[in-house]
Amino acid sequence: NAGVTQTPKFRILKIGQSMTLQCTQDMNHNYMYWYRQDPGMGLKLIYYSVGAGITDKGEVPNGYNVSRSTTEDFPLRLELAAPSQTSVYFCASRSDNQPQHFGDGTRLSIL
Amino acid sequence: DAKTTQPTSMDCAEGRAANLPCNHSTISGNEYVYWYRQIHSQGPQYIIHGLKNNETNEMASLIITEDRKSSTLILPHATLRDTAVYYCIVRVDSGGGADGLTFGKGTHLIIQP
Numbered sequence: 001n002a003g004v005t006q007t008p009k010f011r012i013l014k015i016g017q018s019m020t021l022q023c024t025q026d027m028n029h030n031y032m033y034w035y036r037q038d039p040g041m042g043l044k045l046i047y048y049s050v051g052a053g054i055t056d057k058g059e060v061p062n063g064y065n066v067s068r069s070t071t072e073d074f075p076l077r078l079e080l081a082a083p084s085q086t087s088v089y090f091c092a093s094r095s096d097n098q099p100q101h102f103g104d105g106t107r108l109s110i111l
Numbered sequence: 112d113a114k115t116t117q118p119t120s121m122d123c124a125e126g127r128a129a130n131l132p133c134n135h136s137t138i139s140g141n142e143y144v145y146w147y148r149q150i151h152s153q154g155p156q157y158i159i160h161g162l163k164n165n166e167t168n169e170m171a172s173l174i175i176t177e178d179r180k181s182s183t184l185i186l187p188h189a190t191l192r193d194t195a196v197y198y199c200i201v202r203v204d205s206g207g208g209a210d211g212l213t214f215g216k217g218t219h220l221i222i223q224p
Contacts, residue, residue: 004154033211042198042214043155058211090154097204099145100212102154 002026006091006103013081013110021076021106023091029101031094032074033058034066036087037105043090049074081110115199120219129186131218133199136180143204144175145212146184148195155198155214158184194222 007022025032030051035043035058045058049068063085065077074093078085086109092100116134123129135144145160159166159173161182166173172185186193198217202210 031210035211035214040216042216043212044214045211048211092154099157099160100155102156104154105152 004091004093004101004103006089006106008106009104010107011109013078013108015081015083015110017081018077018079019081021078021089021091021108023074023076023103024072025074025091025093025101026072027093027095027101028071029093029095030071031100032068033092033100034064034074034076035090035092036060036085037090038087046076046089083110086110115201115215117197117199117215117218119216120221122221122223123186123189125191125222125224126188129189129193129220129222131184131186131197131199131220132181133184134181135199135201138179138201139203141203142201144173144179144182145200145202146171146173147198147200147212147214149198149217150192150195158197160204189220189222191222191224193220195220 004025033048034046037043044060047066049055052071055066089106090102092102094100143160143162146158147155149155159171161173175182196217196219198214200212
C-alpha cells in the first residue's frame with residue numbers, strides 16, 4: 001500500500017495565483033485532514049472530513065477550500081495565494097479509533 | 112484537549128535509553144495520551160498511545176503515572192535515526208467529530224554518537 005500520497009512535493013507560487021494540493025489515500029480511511037506547519041512550530045488543522053461529501057473547518061481555514069467527492073481524495077485549494085500561506089502542508093487519514101497516518105508534505109512558497 | 116508541557120530539547124547517547132517526559136495535569140478521564148515523532152522534513156509518525164495502563168510496542172514503551180498527570184516515552188536503545196521532534200498529545204479517542212490532533216512544539220531529541 002502507498003499510504004497517504006501528497007503531490008506536488010514542492011511548489012513556488014506568485015502572490016494572487018491559485019493552486020490545488022492533492023492528497024490521496026489507498027487505505028479506505030473515512031477520516032482525512034489537512035494541516036499546515038510553519039517553521040519551528042507544531043501542526044495546525046486547516047480542514048477535516050469525516051467521510052465522502054462531508055467537510056468542516058479546523059483551526060485555521062481562512063484562505064483555503066476543500067472538497068471530498070470520493071473516499072480516497074481530499075484536495076486543498078488556495079484561491080488567492082498570499083505570503084502568509086508559505087508553509088509545509090501535511091495531509092493525514094485514519095479509520096475509526098486508529099491513529100492518523102501522515103503524508104510526506106508539500107512545501108509551498110508564495111513570493 | 113488537555114494542554115501538554117514538554118522540554119524543548121534533550122540529548123541522549125546512542126545505544127542508551129531515551130526517556131522523554133510529558134506533563135498533562137489537566138487530562139480528563141476519557142482522554143488518551145498519544146506520542147508522535149517528526150523526523151526532519153517528513154510527516155509525523157505515530158509511535159504509541161495509552162489511556163492509563165503502561166503500553167509497549169516494537170518502537171517504544173509508554174509509562175503513565177497513576178494519577179495520569181504525566182507520562183514518559185521510552186526508546187529503549189536509541190539510534191541516530193531516532194533524532195527527531197517528539198510530540199506528546201492528549202485527546203479523546205472518538206469515532207467522529209473534530210478530532211484533529213493539537214500539536215505543540217514538542218521535544219527535539221538529539222541522539223549523540
